[in-house]
Amino acid sequence: GQRTGNPDIxxxxxxxxxxxxxxxxSCSRETSPAWTADEQFLFFLxxxxxxxxxQVWRIAVSGGEAEQVTSLEGGAAAFVLSPxxxxxxxxxxxxxxxxxxxxxxxGRDWKVAGEDRTIHRLWIVDADTGEATPVTPxxxxxxxxxxxxxxxxxxxxxxxxxGSNETYFNSRLELLDISDHSITLVTxxxxxxxxxxxxxxxxxxxxxxxxxxxTLPAGVVAVINADGSGLKLLGERHEGTLVNPxxxxxxxxxxxxxxxxxxxxxxxxxxxxxxxxxxxxxxIPYYLRKSFDISRDGSRIAFMKGSAKSxxxxxxxxxxxxxxSDQLTRVHRWLEDKELPEAKVVRWxxxxxxxxxxxxxxxxxxxxxxTFPAVVNVHGGPMWAWWYGWHGNWHDWAIPLASRGFVVxxxxxxxxxxxxxGFARANFDDWGGGDYEDVIAGADFLVNExxxxxxxxxxxxxxxxxxxxxxxxxxxARFKAAVAGAAVTNLFSFxxxxxxxxxxLEEYFREIAYERAEAYRSHSPVExxxxxxxxxxxxxxxxxxxxxxxxxxxxxxxxxxxxxxxKMVVYPREGHSFREIRHQIDLIERVIGWxxxxxx
Numbered sequence: 001g002q003r004t005g006n007p008d009i010x011x012x013x014x015x016x017x018x019x020x021x022x023x024x025x026s027c028s029r030e031t032s033p034a035w036t037a038d039e040q041f042l043f044f045l046x047x048x049x050x051x052x053x054x055q056v057w058r059i060a061v062s063g064g065e066a067e068q069v070t071s072l073e074g075g076a077a078a079f080v081l082s083p084x085x086x087x088x089x090x091x092x093x094x095x096x097x098x099x100x101x102x103x104x105x106x107g108r109d110w111k112v113a114g115e116d117r118t119i120h121r122l123w124i125v126d127a128d129t130g131e132a133t134p135v136t137p138x139x140x141x142x143x144x145x146x147x148x149x150x151x152x153x154x155x156x157x158x159x160x161x162x163g164s165n166e167t168y169f170n171s172r173l174e175l176l177d178i179s180d181h182s183i184t185l186v187t188x189x190x191x192x193x194x195x196x197x198x199x200x201x202x203x204x205x206x207x208x209x210x211x212x213x214x215t216l217p218a219g220v221v222a223v224i225n226a227d228g229s230g231l232k233l234l235g236e237r238h239e240g241t242l243v244n245p246x247x248x249x250x251x252x253x254x255x256x257x258x259x260x261x262x263x264x265x266x267x268x269x270x271x272x273x274x275x276x277x278x279x280x281x282x283x284i285p286y287y288l289r290k291s292f293d294i295s296r297d298g299s300r301i302a303f304m305k306g307s308a309k310s311x312x313x314x315x316x317x318x319x320x321x322x323x324x325s326d327q328l329t330r331v332h333r334w335l336e337d338k339e340l341p342e343a344k345v346v347r348w349x350x351x352x353x354x355x356x357x358x359x360x361x362x363x364x365x366x367x368x369x370x371t372f373p374a375v376v377n378v379h380g381g382p383m384w385a386w387w388y389g390w391h392g393n394w395h396d397w398a399i400p401l402a403s404r405g406f407v408v409x410x411x412x413x414x415x416x417x418x419x420x421x422g423f424a425r426a427n428f429d430d431w432g433g434g435d436y437e438d439v440i441a442g443a444d445f446l447v448n449e450x451x452x453x454x455x456x457x458x459x460x461x462x463x464x465x466x467x468x469x470x471x472x473x474x475x476x477a478r479f480k481a482a483v484a485g486a487a488v489t490n491l492f493s494f495x496x497x498x499x500x501x502x503x504x505l506e507e508y509f510r511e512i513a514y515e516r517a518e519a520y521r522s523h524s525p526v527e528x529x530x531x532x533x534x535x536x537x538x539x540x541x542x543x544x545x546x547x548x549x550x551x552x553x554x555x556x557x558x559x560x561x562x563x564x565x566x567k568m569v570v571y572p573r574e575g576h577s578f579r580e581i582r583h584q585i586d587l588i589e590r591v592i593g594w595x596x597x598x599x600x
Contacts, residue, residue, distance in 0.1 A: 541574030
């Protein structure tokens with residue numbers, strides 16, 4: 001069978017912290033737990049029903065069997081409970097009518113490009129009876145929703161279509177009135193999960209801020225009055241990146257995840273003067289943004305915290321006399337007696353003098369004698385970043401590679417998050433320019449400082465990291481092996497086939513591909529394959545909508561026809577992120593095997 005993850009819900013009694021216990025669990029998936037205000041019920045999402053559709057379920061805290069609450073034809077994508085626990089706001093896809101089901105059975109299963117079947121409507125559901133009423137139009141998409149403290153309005157992030165292009169780049173913040181289902185615009189350029197102030201007057205969210213003379217926006221924490229007036233950006237000149245804002249009880253601060261270079265921290269930002277104050281260092285992956293929850297009175301914060309030696313665990317921070325943090329779970333105890341590689345934060349100067357930061361992983365028994373093989377592992381995005389913390393899975397290769405004797409460098413070149421909006425935009429109209437120089441300077445740093453052998457360097461990465469790896473092998477022969485995972489290799493054809501067309505590349509390169517073909521082509525690795533010599537492993541998910549598998553085939557065939565040693569592996573059913581466990585294991589084994597073959 002095709003094994004994927006199977007999450008369950010556990011409960012920790014804060015009076016008896018040493019005994020976490022499974023609470024909602026089965027052979028199906030249980031996610032998104034939410035307590036009612038009176039703590040009588042726990043609501044959650046599960047696909048445990050007969051139809052195997054994800055729906056909202058609830059279980060009494062006193063015990064007993066879970067019961068199914070919603071029976072939406074399109075299933076439940078996400079939900080949020082009203083403050084009084086009487087209603088649930090649920091986003092749900094469009095289900096199939098009886099006629100459409102018959103069409104499918106009869107083989108009439110063609111798809112029309114541009115006809116959107118995955119719109120998420122918002123429904124209001126009676127938490128007791130499961131009776132559901134749609135409250136948004138069929139033709140636009142709701143990404144997330146948040147109840148006002150009074151329960152009479154919902155703040156919703158909406159878009160005109162459900163495709164990734166619209167929901168990522170063209171979404172807005174609107175208010176839905178519960179009484180008459182009227183919808184009013186608060187602001188354009190909004191994304192994330194809206195958070196209401198406790199007095200119900202203001203909403204915090206992420207605002208996509210544009211800069212003069214540049215089509216590329218950067219996400220900034222913002223606060224706006226519920227009537228759409230008084231937009232205020234917090235930390236737009238801050239040297240880090242703030243994400244996932246949630247109001248603190250006094251309404252003077254927001255709780256945020258603060259990406260401060262490679263260091264992630266739980267912090268507050270003052271609504272008055274944008275002052276950022278650290279609560280706790282987190283050492284967690286940047287994709288774990290919804291990684292904390294705050295108690296109603298603000299005295300306790302539960303959060304995820306990891307380390308370079310352990311994946312994230314659940315911790316609790318408390319204010320007052322008990323002020324401080326306590327680890328609540330020890331899921332990864334089995335790692336404690338393993339001899340794991342060491343990580344440290346390093347910095348180097350790029351060719352133009354820009355300081356670049358990264359995380360360096362050193363294998364056990366490392367000696368700084370210039371003999372070790374090394375891999376430069378470039379992150380995706382490009383508006384993303386590597387972090388100091390755990391790096392051990394199909395996508396994060398540092399610990400598996402360092403455990404096999406490789407020095408591994410994780411650079412955050414220009415274009416990365418965590419260093420302020422200016423740095424995040426610094427590879428605008430320049431993919432493979434300054435950012436490439438930053439990566440190459442990192443490789444030079446490894447050699448010049450005695451961390452690695454000049455003759456045993458490799459490069460690899462996923463998505464934009466795959467782009468940078470494929471670009472590097474067309475520019476230099478210094479790397480003796482490369483891994484291009486889900487790599488953008490032809491910007492022109494990528495623009496015509498990705499699910500984030502047209503906005504993604506249009507924002508980076510000023511105009512769409514057909515208006516500016518030469519710029520798109522000149523930044524494309526496939527245009528420069530002639531003369532490449534680096535043995536390259538191309539990895540791709542067959543159903544990748546973000547970076548279609550054709551990008552991998554173009555590069556594979558280009559290298560092959562140029563006489564370069566190249567191998568391509570395609571994984572059925574996988575998209576841009578891999579879900580099946582056997583595929584994940586095979587991928588990481590191939591990455592290690594390829595570098596061992598060519599660098600050792």
